[in-house]
Amino acid sequence: MYRYNEFDKAFVASRAAQFRDQIERWQQGSLSEDAFRPLRLQNGWYVQRHAPMLRVAVPYGELSSAQLRVLARVAREYDEPEAEVYRSALDAQRKLGTRRLPTHHAHFTTRTNVQFNWIPLSKAADVMDLLATVDMHGIQTSGNCIRNISCDERAGVAPDEIADPRPFAEIMRQWTTLHPEFAFLPRKFKIAITGATEDRAATGWHDVGLRLVRDEQGELGFRVTVGGGMGRTPMIGTLMREFLPWRHIMNYIEAVVRVYNQYGRRDNKYKARIKILVKAEGQRFVDEVEEEFRQIVDIDGGPHTIEQAEFERVRRCFIEPPKLDTARVVDTHAPAMLEAAATSTPQLQRWL
Numbered sequence: 044m045y046r047y048n049e050f051d052k053a054f055v056a057s058r059a060a061q062f063r064d065q066i067e068r069w070q071q072g073s074l075s076e077d078a079f080r081p082l083r084l085q086n087g088w089y090v091q092r093h094a095p096m097l098r099v100a101v102p103y104g105e106l107s108s109a110q111l112r113v114l115a116r117v118a119r120e121y122d123e124p125e126a127e128v129y130r131s132a133l134d135a136q137r138k139l140g141t142r143r144l145p146t147h148h149a150h151f152t153t154r155t156n157v158q159f160n161w162i163p164l165s166k167a168a169d170v171m172d173l174l175a176t177v178d179m180h181g182i183q184t185s186g187n188c189i190r191n192i193s194c195d196e197r198a199g200v201a202p203d204e205i206a207d208p209r210p211f212a213e214i215m216r217q218w219t220t221l222h223p224e225f226a227f228l229p230r231k232f233k234i235a236i237t238g239a240t241e242d243r244a245a246t247g248w249h250d251v252g253l254r255l256v257r258d259e260q261g262e263l264g265f266r267v268t269v270g271g272g273m274g275r276t277p278m279i280g281t282l283m284r285e286f287l288p289w290r291h292i293m294n295y296i297e298a299v300v301r302v303y304n305q306y307g308r309r310d311n312k313y314k315a316r317i318k319i320l321v322k323a324e325g326q327r328f329v330d331e332v333e334e335e336f337r338q339i340v341d342i343d344g345g346p347h348t349i350e351q352a353e354f355e356r357v358r359r360c361f362i363e364p365p366k367l368d369t370a371r372v373v374d375t376h377a378p379a380m381l382e383a384a385a386t387s388t389p390q391l392q393r394w395l
Contacts, residue, residue, distance in 0.1 A: 044105035045213055046360050047058055047178040058182055059175040062086045063168035085188055085226070087181020088167055093123045093132035095167070097159045098184040099174060100191040103154040103198055103209050103218065110177045114157055121170050122160045153245075154193045154233065182220060187228045189219040189300070193235045195243040199361065202380075206255045206263055208238040210358040211292065214349060217357075218293055225300055229307030230315035232300070247271045247279045250317050251296060253294065254288060264288045270321030270333070271298055278318045283329060285292045293347035298335035302328065 047055070065082050068074035074082075089096040099114070106114075123146045124132060132144055150158045162170055174180055178255050184191050192212045199207050215234065219225050225232070238255040239243040246252025252268040265287045268280030287295055303317045306324070339345060385392040 044107065045102060045112040046362060049358065052178060055175045055178060055180045055182075056179060058086070059168070062171050064147050066164065066168050081186055081227070083164075083167075083244075084186035086171065086185055087184040089166070089185060091160070092162070093128055093135070094161045095164050097162050097170065097181060098152075099157045099159075099179055099181050100184050101151075101179075102191065103157045103212060104196045107177070112181065113173060113177045114149055116173070116233055117159060117162070118147050118151055119171055121162045121166050122149070122159045124146050125165070126162050128163070138378075142343055149229065151331045153195070154191065154235075156191060162267075185230075185231075186226075186234075186378065187223075187230055189225045189228075189232045189234065192216050193233075193244060195237045196240050197243065198238065199379075201239045201243075203240045204238045205240065205257060206238045207246075207361075208236040208253075208255055209356060209360075209361055211253075211255075211289065211349075212236050213357050213360070214353065215293060215296070218347065224297075226305070228300070228304060229309045230312060230317070232317065234296070248273055251299060252280045253292065255289075256323045258286050259277075262288065263294055267295065270318040270328075272314075272316055272318040275313070276316075276318065281329070283332065290349045291336075291345065293349065294339050294345050295332075295336050297347060298332050301335050303362055306331075312349070354391065 047067075049330055060080070065074060065079065069079040083090075086097040087100070089098070099105060121126055123129070124144075129144065129146075135145060137281060144161070146161045148160070148161070152158060171180070183189060190198075191214055193369070194208050194212055196202060198204075198209050225376075232250045234242040234251045234253065235246045235249040236253040236255070237246055242254065246254055248271045249269060250269065250272065254266040256266050265284070266282075267284040267287050269283050270278060271280030272278055283299075284295070299317075306328075307317060307320050308315050324331075339347075381395060385395050
C-alpha cells in the first residue's frame with residue numbers, strides 16, 4: 044500500500060485542524076450554513092434526514108491493520124446519534140416494521156470508501172483527528188470536486204495486469220487535492236483507473252475512465268473514456284483517445300475538466316454531470332477537449348507532464364507485496380494462488 048511521508052501526514056493533520064475550526068465557527072454562527080456546506084462536503088460529511096454520514100477514503104482499496112482498528116473504533120465509539128435524533132429515527136424505522144437502527148456499523152463502498160451513518164456533527168472534529176492518526180481522511184470524498192480516485196481491487200497483484208495503476212492514481216490524487224480549478228465543478232467528478240485486461244474498476248461507468256494499454260511499439264499509455272455514469276441516467280463513457288502517452292495524462296484530464304467547467308450546467312443538478320454534457324454535445328465536446336489539450340501542451344508547454352523521476356518517487360512509496368512461489372501455483376485463478384500461498388503460511392490458512 045502507499046506509505047505516507049511526513050508531508051502527507053502533516054497535510055492530513057492540518058486538514059483535520061482546519062475542519063475543526065470550520066465546525067466551531069459554524070456552531071458559533073460566524074460561518075453560515077451555505078458557506079459551511081461545501082466545506083463539510085469536501086471533508087466527506089453529508090447531512091441526511093436523521094444524522095450526518097461520513098465517507099472516509101481508502102485509496103486503491105488498501106488498508107493496514109492499524110487503519111482497520113481505528114475504523115472499528117470509530118464505529119464502536121462514535122457511530123450513534125444523540126438521544127433526541129435516535130428516538131426520532133427509531134420511530135420512523137418502527138413505522139417501516141424495523142425495531143432497531145443499524146448503528147455502530149461501517150459500510151464498504153464500491154468505490155473503495157468506508158461510510159458511517161450515525162455520527163453526530165458535534166463529534167465530527169474528534170473523528171477526523173482520530174482518523175488522521177493513521178493517515179486517513181475524508182478529503183474530497185464528497186462535494187462538486189474530483190473525488191477519491193479508484194482502481195481495480197486487485198491493483199498491484201492482478202495476474203492480468205499490464206502495469207500497476209496505483210502510482211498514476213496517487214500522482215493524480217496529489218495533483219487534484221485542494222486544486223482550486225477542480226474544487227467547485229458543476230457536479231461531482233469521479234475517475235477510475237485499471238491496469239488489467241479485465242475492467243474490474245468499471246472505468247466505463249466513470250466521468251473519466253482510464254485503462255493502461257500498450258501501443259504497437261510497446262509504449263505504455265492510456266485508453267481514455269469520458270462521460271460514463273450510473274444513477275438515474277446510466278451511460279457508458281465516450282471514447283476520447285485509444286492511446287494517450289502516460290506522461291500526458293494529467294494534461295489531458297485538465298483539458299477535460301476545463302471544458303466541463305466552462306460548459307457544464309449549473310442550473311439543474313440532475314443535468315450537471317459531465318455525462319449529460321458529453322451526450323448533448325457529441326463530437327463538439329471531443330473537439331473542444333482536443334483543442335484545449337493542444338493549447339496546454341503546445342502553448343503552455345505541458346506543465347503537468349509526468350517526469351520519470353516523479354513517477355519513480357511515487358512508485359517507491361508503495362510497499363511491494365511478497366511474491367508467490369509461482370512454481371507451486373496450479374493456475375492463475377485467485378483461489379488456487381491463495382491455497383498455494385497458504386501451505387507455508389499458517390495465518391493465511393486459518394483465514395481461508
